[in-house]
Amino acid sequence: MDITLLAFGIAKDIFGASSVTVAVNEASPVSILKEKIELNYPKFKALKSYMVAVNNEYAADDLILSASDEVAIIPPVSGG
């Protein structure tokens, strides 16, 4: 299934777009999605941590995704 990722902060710069689509198998957990993201966009691995929010909730690695989910990728921000 295709998962559309909404990009926040520097995720926009890394994706080069405000949203991208990533394909994962049906009923994949968030951990698999993150592996895919880090494979396609190695900068996320270098970043060490970033938040995946599914339907406006923080998503742990074992959360199972479905095609209708709204997935946001929210990296850390340091400015003040």
Place this chain on the structure above:
Amino acid sequence: MDITLLAFGIAKDIFGASSVTVAVNEASPVSILKEKIELNYPKFKALKSYMVAVNNEYAADDLILSASDEVAIIPPVSGG
């Protein structure tokens, strides 16, 4: 059907609650809802104008309501 009204600004004071439920016939237009509101809460009539937003859109008087609509009552605000 029962329509739940979310109250904003002084609508909270007039309703005495952050939301109230008003009963109207199926497929009533917004104008009928407003009549009901002004009958139950005459202060809305005295106010002269207030915004009815249905599903986060400004609702004209002739918009037909359905039971699943989210209806917000947003009176004018003057402070600065």
Place this chain on the structure above:
Amino acid sequence: MQNNFERYSCQMALPGFSESAQQKLKDAKVLVIGAGGLGCPVLQYLVASGVGTIGIADGDTVSVSNLHRQILYGPADVGKSKVSVAAEKLRAQNPDVAIQEFGYLIAPDNSIELTDKYDVIVDCTDNFEARYLINDTCVIGKKPLVYAAIYQYEGQLAVWNLPAYGGLYSPNYRDLYPDVNTSQVPNCSVGGVIPTLAGIMGSMQANEVIKYITGTGDLLTGRILIFDAASMQSRVIKIGDVTKTSITQLPQNAALPLISFDEYKQLSSKKQTTLIDVRTLAERDLEDIGGLHIPLDELEEGLPNLNQDNLLVFYCATGKRSGEAVKLLTKHYPNIDARSLAGGLQGM
């Protein structure tokens, strides 16, 4: 860096921003009407960001009860003109900005002239009379208007009256609220306002002004943002692409003649003055500042026997009922000098 733009390097680094965006800010002329709770942060951020010319219009003086949310002022400024105090501090904040001072209330006989030289108008006023007048002036004068209003924990924000298509314009304030019975809506001195809401909504107004001038981001056009500082929830309500209103003349109501307590004290030492409390007896029993006592409902039943050569100063708790009293009196006696104590006892 060229053009002395070093100060702005951290905003010129923004995507969609650049030296040309900064130049647009420098070339822009913005009029901020109201230097109160909303006006303070609007002015500080427009000045900080390098808008070239900023007009400030406000007829008020600083009062103690302003200080909890009007962050440009301190107790040493109480009694002074808001416009003068603000202008002095803003010039120190950024001497490259030309600050233009208008120390008077916007009124039907000055609003077109006042707004005419500016590219964007920012409504930071605190009453419906001024808001409708500014709205209608901008529609007639084809000026973009950045609107915000606050009450208790809740704020509204919108950008009105931008060119849409086919010579039509985007919605304005009267699309939402064609007319309001002002006596039905309490102001901040009655219902209160959390000071930080002024900061949040004022900063958002300045944000929309900067986005409009520089052409970055999506403006709140044809939409209105409703923000709740108690829950931190906000929602954007869609209004439409074009206005359904047809505004061709300014509001007919003359502006209400107001008087501050300081002005009252000054004038009453020079001129025969009658002070009239229009509140209820119960309110007067708790606190009063002297004068005759004629409750508004008695005034509405029959006009009292007042010396029409005197300056007549009406007061109530908030300025609302005394405003009604002044309207009533001047309707019957067009030549008297009747004024309403601005903000009432709570504004003192």
Place this chain on the structure above:
Amino acid sequence: MQNNFERYSCQMALPGFSESAQQKLKDAKVLVIGAGGLGCPVLQYLVASGVGTIGIADGDTVSVSNLHRQILYGPADVGKSKVSVAAEKLRAQNPDVAIQEFGYLIAPDNSIELTDKYDVIVDCTDNFEARYLINDTCVIGKKPLVYAAIYQYEGQLAVWNLPAYGGLYSPNYRDLYPDVNTSQVPNCSVGGVIPTLAGIMGSMQANEVIKYITGTGDLLTGRILIFDAASMQSRVIKIGDVTKTSITQLPQNAALPLISFDEYKQLSSKKQTTLIDVRTLAERDLEDIGGLHIPLDELEEGLPNLNQDNLLVFYCATGKRSGEAVKLLTKHYPNIDARSLAGGLQGM
């Protein structure tokens, strides 16, 4: 009015507010760490609203590129200590507030002592090292922490580490971001920031502080607000009721020894100093402030022959690569005095 609370009448009129809420503000002690883009509005609104005791901690001096968003400062303040300038202006804004000045960076050896006397900590810093240190200090010291961060058009806001149930606490920053490779995240001087975003998010931080102290409204606990000033959309993301982290000691990394350009100039007149530019040759060709040129990647390949008795000052565009250089050098030569030019060339 009793207790000299007249200034606060317009917030005491709020539902859920009262004289007792105002007294709670007066009795409260709040520490604001960072007096920059977020810190300025946080401080102005906390001072305006009558928080009784406010500490300000910041080791920086005002630089020209701060002025586009740091509204407490003007060009006349450039080079001066932010804490001193801010304290003076804030005392004029509300002389009843006790302002306590800490003119140094928060560090592992002072963070517990610094935060210990305060009821609420506000994180207005601009780098991850400080943010993690503040987070862990608050978790260990059981202090509520009001967090905000900004970049370009986007801000984050949350209230961390409140008591939840059964001795557990609400989530903290490490629930979202256990660790960050700081070199991967550009700061505002590289990516830019819209000044009004500092005003919006800083005012929201002050809002949560006031709500926490007075017990009004719903706090952003176990949730994080993400706000986009380009689209004016915001969303609140639910994290959970209690933290899943277990933080028992402060970050082991020593705080990075920083030096401002002013300090560098002063020290270099008293002491043998070696200045080292760690940028690329291409960057150096455009602009430099002198010194040796040893790009960071060369430094990583082999340590250079530097006089270890000298003060070693590394610089780059933003302070990030020079920080890495200092870490690298001090790991190998623990006794040298190596420092990173704070903010790099862009912070000058």
